[in-house]
Amino acid sequence: xxxxxxxxxxxxxxxxxxxxxxxxxxxxxxxxxxxxxxxxxxxxxxxxxxxxxxxxxxxxxxxxxxxxxxxxxxxxxxxxxxxxxxxxxxxxxxxxxxxxxxxxxxxxxxxxxxxxxxxxxxxxxxxxxxxxxxxxxxxxxxxxxxxxxxxxxxxxxxxxxxxxxxxxxxxxxxxxxxxxxxxxxxxxxxxxxxxxxxxxxxxxxxxxxxxxxxxxxxxxxxxxxxxxxxxxxxxxxxxxxxxxxxxxxxxxxxxxxxxxxxxxxxxxxxxxxxxxxxxxxxxxxxxxxxxxxxxxxxxxxxxxxxxxxxxxxxxxxxxxxxxxxxxxxxxxxxxxxxxxxxxxxxxxxxxxxxxxxxxxxxxxxxxxxxxxxxxxxxxxxxxxxxxxxxxxxxxxxxxxxxxxxxxxxxxxxxxxxxxxxxxxxxxxxxxxxxxxxxxxxxxx
Numbered sequence: 001x002x003x004x005x006x007x008x009x010x011x012x013x014x015x016x017x018x019x020x021x022x023x024x025x026x027x028x029x030x031x032x033x034x035x036x037x038x039x040x041x042x043x044x045x046x047x048x049x050x051x052x053x054x055x056x057x058x059x060x061x062x063x064x065x066x067x068x069x070x071x072x073x074x075x076x077x078x079x080x081x082x083x084x085x086x087x088x089x090x091x092x093x094x095x096x097x098x099x100x101x102x103x104x105x106x107x108x109x110x111x112x113x114x115x116x117x118x119x120x121x122x123x124x125x126x127x128x129x130x131x132x133x134x135x136x137x138x139x140x141x142x143x144x145x146x147x148x149x150x151x152x153x154x155x156x157x158x159x160x161x162x163x164x165x166x167x168x169x170x171x172x173x174x175x176x177x178x179x180x181x182x183x184x185x186x187x188x189x190x191x192x193x194x195x196x197x198x199x200x201x202x203x204x205x206x207x208x209x210x211x212x213x214x215x216x217x218x219x220x221x222x223x224x225x226x227x228x229x230x231x232x233x234x235x236x237x238x239x240x241x242x243x244x245x246x247x248x249x250x251x252x253x254x255x256x257x258x259x260x261x262x263x264x265x266x267x268x269x270x271x272x273x274x275x276x277x278x279x280x281x282x283x284x285x286x287x288x289x290x291x292x293x294x295x296x297x298x299x300x301x302x303x304x305x306x307x308x309x310x311x312x313x314x315x316x317x318x319x320x321x322x323x324x325x326x327x328x329x330x331x332x333x334x335x336x337x338x339x340x341x342x343x344x345x346x347x348x349x350x351x352x353x354x355x356x357x358x359x360x361x362x363x364x365x366x367x368x369x370x371x372x373x374x375x376x377x378x379x380x381x382x383x384x385x386x387x388x389x390x391x392x393x394x395x396x397x398x399x400x401x402x403x404x405x406x407x408x409x410x411x412x413x414x415x416x417x418x419x420x421x422x423x424x425x426x427x428x429x430x431x432x433x434x435x436x437x438x439x440x441x442x443x444x
Contacts, residue, residue: 008084011050014149016064024139025110026102028127029060029146034117034278035197035218039211042154046146049153052082055379060088061098063105070098074378099130108135116140116280121272121294124279140279159209161217161237163245164201168405170309173205174247177227180298184225189293190268193285194221196276199299204229204250208237213365215403220258220281222265232258263288273297317404320360324353324402340389343369343382346398354402364401371396 006014019027029051033044038056048054055075061068069088071079079090091101106112112131116124124138131138147153166172180203184192194200197216201207208217217237222230229250238252246252253261262281266289272282274294285292306314328350335341347369354360370380371390375397380386390396 008050008052008087011149012062012067012087015050015062015145018145018148019062019113020064022113022141022145023111024113024141024145025063025136026106027062027113027145028098028115028119029062030118031056031058032118033218034280035195035216036120036276037197037211037216037218039214041157041210041212041218043156046144046150049150050146051088052084053079054082055079059098061101066105068098068101070096070101077377078379099126102127102130103134106131106134106136110134110136111139112136113139113141113145114279115144116283117278118144119279121274121277121279121282124282125274140283156234157210157218158234158236159217160239161206161208161219161233161242162239163242164205164207166205168309168313169205170307173203174227174249176203176205176302177223177229177249179302180223181225181227183298184223184271187271187293188269189225189271191222191224191265192271192298193262193277193281194223194297194299195278195281196273196297196299199297199303200231202303203299204231204246206242213362213403215361220255222261230261232261259284262290265290267291269293271295271298317402320357320404321354321402324350324357327353336390340391342387342389343371343374344384344387346390346396347382347400350398350400357404359404361403361405364403368397368399 015027019025029047031040031047032038033040037044047058047060051060051069053069053071053075055071055078058069058071058075058079061070067088069079069083069090070093071090072093076090076092083090102112112127114124114127119127124140128138180192184190194203197211197218200219200221201216203221203223206217207215210216210218217233219234219237220232222232224230227249231250231252232255233252235252235254258281262284265285269291270285271293272285273296274282276297282292328346331349331353332341332346347367350367350369351363354363366381368380369382370377371388372394374380374382374386374388375395380397
């Protein structure tokens with residue numbers, strides 16, 4: 001059967017059948033992917049496909065006789081609207097949490113299944129404690145059961161990877177690697193495995209388009225203490241421009257080569273961040289005989305310390321976006337005097353002002369434009385079905401942002417502009433960063 005013929009009830013039924021056939025009593029379906037993404041491509045949107053819930057944070061727990069969808073306060077209303085209530089109990093964190101739920105409903109001897117690609121090393125340890133407390137078994141699955149029943153699953157993203165020029169980054173990749181490698185040698189680390197796309201983007205000065213509203217290249221990388229990098233990247237993403245920009249110390253291999261590359265670290269001391277590295281990677285390294293050194297992703301701190309070029313890019317991004325927002329507010333005041341405006345018209349008009357500006361790249365996220373009762377809906381997304389007229393005296397919530405790229409071109413009103421880098425502010429992806437987002441909440 002295809003996706004179109006499978007109802008949500010049938011999808012859940014098929015998943016439970018797979019679990020029963022494989023002697024797994026419970027299974028976790030997180031929102032994120034192997035790169036810890038809050039925003040994921042259609043290829044890895046497993047939670048949405050299974051439950052209908054499209055929010056950026058959540059996790060489902062599936063058992064044979066019950067299923068629960070865990071979301072935070074931003075998504076309580078949305079989850080109840082999108083996920084079939086007869087199939088999923090919507091529970092709000094932190095008042096409820098999946099681990100406590102599992103501890104209450106798992107029985108001794110049962111198997112708790114999880115995809116080791118989708119859970120970090122730290123998460124897998126917590127799950128092991130939950131299973132042990134219940135007398136159950138933690139079962140790392142070699143195949144994700146959602147993928148097994150998702151017959152028309154979209155293909156993985158294959159957007160081209162692009163070099164991020166020195167004029168915008170302010171520091172070349174070689175210099176970044178030199179500084180990191182000195183620290184690695186001081187700490188007696190032979191290599192580090194990087195799984196966060198913002199870390200790879202910063203280290204190699206690359207950008208991509210694998211994720212909506214986020215110029216990430218989804219990939220893994222291994223940085224060796226001598227400065228060499230093994231970059232595990234789908235070959236379709238490699239362009240002549242990228243090949244020319246990479247120095248000779250960076251080798252590119254297909255994603256399937258990650259396992260053998262990890263095996264090649266046998267006998268070496270390898271740094272991994274337990275909060276982000278997939279449990280699968282940690283298990284493969286341990287099986288190969290590598291010594292795991294646990295610590296923070298070494299790219300995150302230097303990436304957060306913006307150099308002068310990046311700081312100027314941030315200032316220019318705010319100036320450009322401020323200009324677009326000012327034009328929008330003038331339009332709103334003028335047009336609303338002639339009659340009620342609608343939410344969708346406001347969202348579209350603000351985006352059009354941004355697109356008219358120099359070096360606009362993309363929105364930071366889908367604009368939240370909610371008036372009256374919609375203003376109380378966290379992460380509200382206006383559509384043709386929900387669009388309403390903004391009545392006089394109502395509160396209008398407008399949460400939006402944009403990404404900009406550029407430099408001074410003479411006609412530019414903001415001399416010295418550089419790349420506007422992103423600042424991540426995502427609750428379940430707290431250290432993600434990767435162009436600056438400028439958010440505004442005007443209340444006309």
